[in-house]
Every structure is written in C-alpha cells, then in structure tokens.
Amino acid sequence: KAGVTQTPRYLIKTRGQQVTLSCSPISGHRSVSWYQQTPGQGLQFLFEYFSETQRNKGNFPGRFSGRQFSNSRSEMNVSTLELGDSALYLCASSLDVVAAFNEQFFGPGTRLTVL
Amino acid sequence: AQKVTQAQTEISVVEKEDVTLDCVYETRDTTYYLFWYKQPPSGELVFLIRRNSFDEQNEISGRYSWNFQKSTSSFNFTITASQVVDSAVYFCALRSDNDMRFGAGTRLTVKP
Numbered sequence: 649k650a651g652v653t654q655t656p657r658y659l660i661k662t663r664g665q666q667v668t669l670s671c672s673p674i675s676g677h678r679s680v681s682w683y684q685q686t687p688g689q690g691l692q693f694l695f696e697y698f699s700e701t702q703r704n705k706g707n708f709p710g711r712f713s714g715r716q717f718s719n720s721r722s723e724m725n726v727s728t729l730e731l732g733d734s735a736l737y738l739c740a741s742s743l744d745v746v747a748a749f750n751e752q753f754f755g756p757g758t759r760l761t762v763l
Numbered sequence: 764a765q766k767v768t769q770a771q772t773e774i775s776v777v778e779k780e781d782v783t784l785d786c787v788y789e790t791r792d793t794t795y796y797l798f799w800y801k802q803p804p805s806g807e808l809v810f811l812i813r814r815n816s817f818d819e820q821n822e823i824s825g826r827y828s829w830n831f832q833k834s835t836s837s838f839n840f841t842i843t844a845s846q847v848v849d850s851a852v853y854f855c856a857l858r859s860d861n862d863m864r865f866g867a868g869t870r871l872t873v874k875p
Binding site for chain 1: 796806807808809810813815854856858860861862863864865866867868
C-alpha cells in the first residue's frame with residue numbers, strides 16, 4: 649500500500665512568487681492535514697480537509713490557502729512568498745477527521761526555500 | 764490561548780534505560796485531543812498516539828506507554844528499555860476546535 653506522497657520534495661522560490669504544493673493521501677483516506685515546520689516557530693498546524701471541505705484552519709495569513717479534490721488529493725498554495733515562509737511543509741492523511749481517526753500517516757514533506 | 768510545554772529540551776540516556784518525556788498543556792476547552800509524534804533524523808514525522816480528553820485511560824504499546832492526567836494537565840510519554848533507534852525529536856500536541864498547538868519538542872539521544 650503506497651504511503652503519503654508529496655510533490656515536489658524540494659522547491660526554491662524568490663520573494664513575491666507563489667507556490668503550490670501537492671499531497672496525495674493513502675488510498676481510502678479522506679482526511680488530509682497540512683503542517684509547517686520552521687526552526688524558529690517549530691511545528692504549526694495549517695489546515696485540515698475532509699471530503700473536499702476545509703474543516704479547520706490554523707492561525708496563518710490569507711496568503712496560505714488550500715483545497716482538496718474529489719479523489720482526496722490536496723494542494724496548498726502560498727502567494728506572495730516571504731522569506732519567513734521557508735519551511736518544511738508536511739502533509740498527513742487519515743481515514744477520518746481528528747475526532748474519529750486512529751492513526752495519521754505523514755509524507756516526507758516539501759522543503760521550500762524562499763530567496 | 765492554548766499552550767503546550769515540553770520543558771525538557773534535550774535528554775540523553777544510555778541504551779536500556781527507561782526515559783519519560785514530559786508534556787504539560789493548557790486549554791479551557793472540555794473537548795480536546797492530545798498527540799505524541801516522533802521525528803527521527805530522517806525528518807519524516809511519525810504519529811504515535813492520539814488521546815481524547817474524555818479518555819484518561821493510560822495506554823501501553825510495546826515499550827511505549829502514555830500517562831494522561833487531567834488533574835495535572837499532563838500527558839507524559841515513557842519509553843521502557845530504550846534503544847538507539849528511539850533517538851529522535853518527540854513532539855507533544857494539543858488540538859481542540861480550530862486550534863492546534865505543538866510543544867517545542869524534546870530531543871532524545873540514546874547512546875549504545
């Protein structure tokens with residue numbers, strides 16, 4: 649059974665650009681969550697999607713957005729990139745939302761560098 | 764505001780020692796979820812456990828055990844007979860409604 653895949657694995661952008669990251673969950677999983685990890689802020693929750701609906705959103709500016717498709721694949725978009733957006737972006741999939749799932753599975757992450 | 768505190772920044776033990784990682788949380792919500800995650804040197808986050816606020820039953824999974832005490836707002840994690848492969852950064856997290864907070868992590872080094 650294939651795990652969670654994230655593409656691309658590495659990305660270099662410049663300030664002001666926008667970026668789209670992709671996450672394919674484990675087959676059959678309907679919930680996808682996104683997290684940002686930086687040396688300064690640590691791990692932070694970005695969004696949770698379930699059945700194409702955003703269920704929860706962390707405390708991030710509107711430049712951070714996401715969506716989930718009917719096949720449960722999810723994308724997150726960051727517009728007008730800032731240096732502080734440089735981070736490891738992690739995606740996790742689970743069968744259901746947090747109240748119901750028993751386990752989350754994480755992808756390897758996308759390392760975004762903003763120059 | 765919610766808060767998760769992992770007071771131990773780094774812990775170093777020798778293989779086969781038992782080690783407990785502390786996690787103290789703050790929340791005003793009555794329904795919430797607590798998590799532990801492991802991040803080995805490879806960087807990929809690994810989910811270890813989720814516990815909801817209504818279930819104070821302790822859990823044991825192999826060499827891992829978790830002690831949830833609402834009275835002290837703590838959710839501690841113990842590794843029994845530690846192994847070198849347990850070396851990683853361990854994160855505790857708290858989630859309720861729209862908010863999720865992570866602790867700063869505890870770096871555990873297990874020496875052979």
